[in-house]
Amino acid sequence: MALAPSKIFSGYRALGFVSNHIPLVTRYHKRHKDNYIVTCVGQAFHVYNASKLGIVAVSDLHPDDISVLAADHRFIFTAAGNNVFAVKRNKKIEKTYKGHNTDVILLLPFGPHLISIDGDGFLIVWEISSEEKYLQMKFDPEAFSVTAIAHPHTYVNKILLGSKQGSLQLWNIHTNKLIYSFPGWGSSVTTIQQSTAIDVMAIGLADGQIILHNLAVDKTVAKFKQEYGPVTVIGFRTDGHPIMVTGSSAGHIALWNLENRKLHSYMKEAHCASVTGLVCLPSEPIMVTSAGDNSLKVWIFDTADGGARLLRMREGHSAPPTCIQFYGNDGHTILSAGQDSTMRAFSTVHDKHNKSLGRASYYKKASKRAGLKLDKHKMPPIIKFAAEPNRESDWDNIIACHRSLNIVSSWSFQRSTMGKHMFSHPRFSQDVMEHPVTATAVEISPCGNFAFIGYSSGHVDVYNLQSGIHRGSYGNPQAHDVTVRGIACDALNQKIVTAGADGTLCFWRCKGKQLLGDLKMYAFVSEILLHRDSSMLAVSLDDFTISIVDIDTRRAVRQFAGHSSAVTNMTFRADGRWLISASMDCTIATWNVPTGKLIDVFILRSAPTSISISPCGSFLATTHIGDVGVYLWSNRTLYTHVSLTPLPPDYKPLLAELPGTAATDSEGVEVTDKAEDDEYKSVEQISDELVTLSLLPASRWLNLLNLDVIKMRNKPKEPPKVPKAAPFFLPTVAGLVPKFDVQQDSTSPSQADSHVKKPQLGALSDLAVILTKAHNSGCYSDVLKALKEMGPSAIDREIRTLCAEEGGSDEVMLYFLEFVDAVLRSNKDFELAHSYLALFLKVYGEEIASKVLLLAGLEKLAHSQLHSWNRIQVMLQRTLGIATYLKSAVV
Structure with missing residues (x-):
């Protein structure tokens, strides 16, 4: 039984993962009569149905990140490190093929065989059923470094290999002989795809050329060239239209007319990253694409000019999230803002409830009217945001401040879009270059009517969320002389707390804007967080400590020290008993506020950037540096006994692995806490200290004291009558339906038959x-x-x-x-x-x-x-x- 790194939290699952840079593969299910799409998400893969793009299955975790995907009608083949795996029923790893010394880069199912190629140039042909090697070949990476592999249709036992040097080779794997070598076109081969014509293969090159070459006569049929980067993937429509589709490293997709031999249409910025996966479904006007921007898109060719339009898609953040927060009181929704300037809502219940609130844009309406791409008007990433569910159906209920901007954007959760307001005070429109000002803190009142914004200049402004009108400022003329690091509003809209970078906390009357008092901290403030129900304010300081301030008495009541680097984010449990903090030292610590002790801490491989605990306390959500996912950790105290005794001062946290995209349980995990009160104690041991009760009902x-009263109440009114003994043959009553004569004898039993046993004296x-x-x-x-x-x-x-x-x-x-x-x-x-x-x-x-x-x-x-x-x-x-x-x- 393994030791759990955390006695409170255990990894549950990851949200927001759809695909990565590994090309997708498709499978057709005859019984379901549907195509299934397989995308890679790190150490596992997802399976989606093409009809609704709903997730069907999540595979088991592989020992390493998946580097290649391939599929046939029986298995999904994956390569992780130098091992190749065969996954059955979209989930379970059925077979393992070991024989490579370096990472596998290419896979090709070939009837009853599987072909794999590693980075050193070793090509191995495997017997799929027996897991044995059928053939092994070695290519010199200096002369022929394999970069692409394909099987030409109707070419029995033959495969076509493309190289980094630009040449191609046709091999017979049954006889292990080189049949023919093609000199190439002076550029590296990036992809090879069978066309709709026999003998003709489509070859994509690193210089943007697409070559349609006839293998039988070694003659080029047609040449195309895209001007926006290497050809990463090629596909062909098989529904009767002579269209070839190519993807580029810039995220563009081009449609080529093979009859006219020219560009048919051009889909600019179909993805935000290199298009790595592209498949045209058989005999359907449907195309599926994926890219490294964490998106999966389904396109349909139904426009008037024969082009493609987006039919449905699934996507997550294309860049790591910067801030997350649970939204609402049910704990089912997580709001997330990412470095891709988008805001999204992830559901902890099912991925079908995920939605995007859009990408931040300066001129959203003008962009739509003019038909321009949003990238030209994209705002910088969101660094902080505040959300309030109250009045969400009436007006905007989310405000966000952006990196290096004094403009604060508004968002509507119900309408899933940006709001109509851009909050920016006129004082910041002058001398912007000489005195740049940035919005650094935001807060929304509990009633949902007012937005509070703090700036790097020390100003704190109040706006009305419904009208967007400026309602005043705190301080004269500013609340602080330094950057405002945080704003908090109490539960009754009575007090406002502002934190300056110099360590000063100012307490203001919300309505009158008078200064009630201030509190000087012993170090510079980096962030504040208010638990409204208990009026406890958590203040993270630049000396890596956390102080708890009672805003009613304006005194510091607790101090937590234990992190060895800057505190990145904090969150309170709903009842205020726990404060959970994340730090750049890659640790997440849980502090018991009433006792002021550290009760849990664990370490991660990457530093957490933002954390949030659900209102019901069931999940802890975290985001991490360089990671596009949102990770959920389940609270073990809700379903098992956990000792919350303080950790010793010399406790060393254990390493916790991030959960996968499939839900996991914590069975078979032993917590690291070894407190004495967790040990089993028998009845005899407990009786020495306490008293025990019996298990009797x-x-x-x-x-026992009221037994006489109970007997008197339950005493029968008449003495019991002894029923007459039934005869051997029961008499019947004449009639259409035979019935037994069960008439009772009215005679009382003889008194002589009753015997009363008297006790012996x-x-x-x-x-x-x-x-x-x-x-x-x-x-x-x-x-x-x-x-x-x-x-x-x-x-x-x-x-x-x-x-x-x-x-x-x-x-x-x-x-x-x-x-x-x-x-x-x-x-x-x-x-x-x-x-x-x-x-x-x-x-x-x-x-x-x-x-x-x-x-x-x-x-x-x-x-x-x-x-x-x-x-x-x-x-x-x-x-x-x-x-x-x-x-x-x-x-």
């Missing part, structure tokens, strides 16, 4: 006999066992037979008191001992008071009972006091 002991009862034996041996476990097996009525009857009038004696009654005393001193079956004692005192209270022997035994028992109860009462009062304090601290 309450009906067996709770109503002078004999001890069963309980008295067991008590006597227990007194002689000094062990009363048999007595307790016998009473546990009895019902309430039997216990009442046995206790009433202990006196001398019912066959017992004073000694037996004393033995019973000794039995109760022994149970109390053992700290076990606490409630049973008190219940039996209460019934005994109710029955024999007057008799005990008149006998000295029994009074002495009762005084000894009273001392034991008082000692055991006082010890438990102290613990209960202490626990109630701590619970009351923690509750008041949170509220």
